[in-house]
Amino acid sequence: MRTRPLMAVLSIALGGCVIVLPACPGPTVTSPTSVAPETAPVVPRPVTAPPPTPPTEPRGPNPAPLTRYAFAVLDDRPVAYWRFEEEAGVVAMDASGQNRHGRYLDGPVVGDSVGTVATGRAVSLESQTDGVLIEYAPWTDMPSLTVEAWVRASQVSSAEGMIIADKGYTWGLFIDPSGRPSFHLPGDIPPETLAPDPIVAGRNYHLAGTFDDGAMTLYVNGVAVSHGVANVTAIRSSPQPIHLGRGVGAVRFEFHGVINDVALYDRALTADAIVRHYQTGR
Numbered sequence: 001m002r003t004r005p006l007m008a009v010l011s012i013a014l015g016g017c018v019i020v021l022p023a024c025p026g027p028t029v030t031s032p033t034s035v036a037p038e039t040a041p042v043v044p045r046p047v048t049a050p051p052p053t054p055p056t057e058p059r060g061p062n063p064a065p066l067t068r069y070a071f072a073v074l075d076d077r078p079v080a081y082w083r084f085e086e087e088a089g090v091v092a093m094d095a096s097g098q099n100r101h102g103r104y105l106d107g108p109v110v111g112d113s114v115g116t117v118a119t120g121r122a123v124s125l126e127s128q129t130d131g132v133l134i135e136y137a138p139w140t141d142m143p144s145l146t147v148e149a150w151v152r153a154s155q156v157s158s159a160e161g162m163i164i165a166d167k168g169y170t171w172g173l174f175i176d177p178s179g180r181p182s183f184h185l186p187g188d189i190p191p192e193t194l195a196p197d198p199i200v201a202g203r204n205y206h207l208a209g210t211f212d213d214g215a216m217t218l219y220v221n222g223v224a225v226s227h228g229v230a231n232v233t234a235i236r237s238s239p240q241p242i243h244l245g246r247g248v249g250a251v252r253f254e255f256h257g258v259i260n261d262v263a264l265y266d267r268a269l270t271a272d273a274i275v276r277h278y279q280t281g282r
């Protein structure tokens, strides 16, 4: 009977693995020449390393420093907050820290201003199609709501009215054809709230609309100028995007002028909070 060579026996017993080959699985024997790169001491981080970015800081390639107005908004915990501090690109950063970014449509002029230092740069919308789009997401379905924005319109009257901020067929902050601000649920005529006076072209305004259990209020420069009662007690959910400065499905309702610092909250802010925002940002 022939006897298998010892190496062949080991090879069979170990499934074809030969102990002396470095490619075999099992405990690793490290050659002396590979020690240096593998075991080089870890250099501790310098004590001056910057701390992690707080969650409320805006994310992006060029985050703008927070203004006192931005702090006032963030103190009231918005669900989304677009400051329009970008100077280029197509992303409108959400400063709420929740990454609910928007997208600039059709090349609006970014980096403009409504003229107040507190609110910084803004977005200027003068063509029929420029605006900002925030794609639908479940967070946009809010039974109670506050929407606020700074605006400086370059024209006030229009054929159909001008959208400031709108969630299609759900709610809208609007300038009606005669130039009067409105916060309404689309389709209801007359609108639930409507300012008694038109805005003036070239002037800055802080506008806010609130909805709570069917009660709707429109604020202009911190003053509640119109109250209304909706035919629902909770804003319905709908898979519609939010859009600023224009309609989405057609070239309609285009806003002409500058929009700045649009914030949304999933509840009705108090009158005190809204006047505080106006006073801080004007």
Ligand SMILES: [Ca+2]
Pocket (backbone or CB within 6 Å): 083, 084, 085, 119, 120, 121, 122, 260, 261
């Ligand atoms: Ca801004």
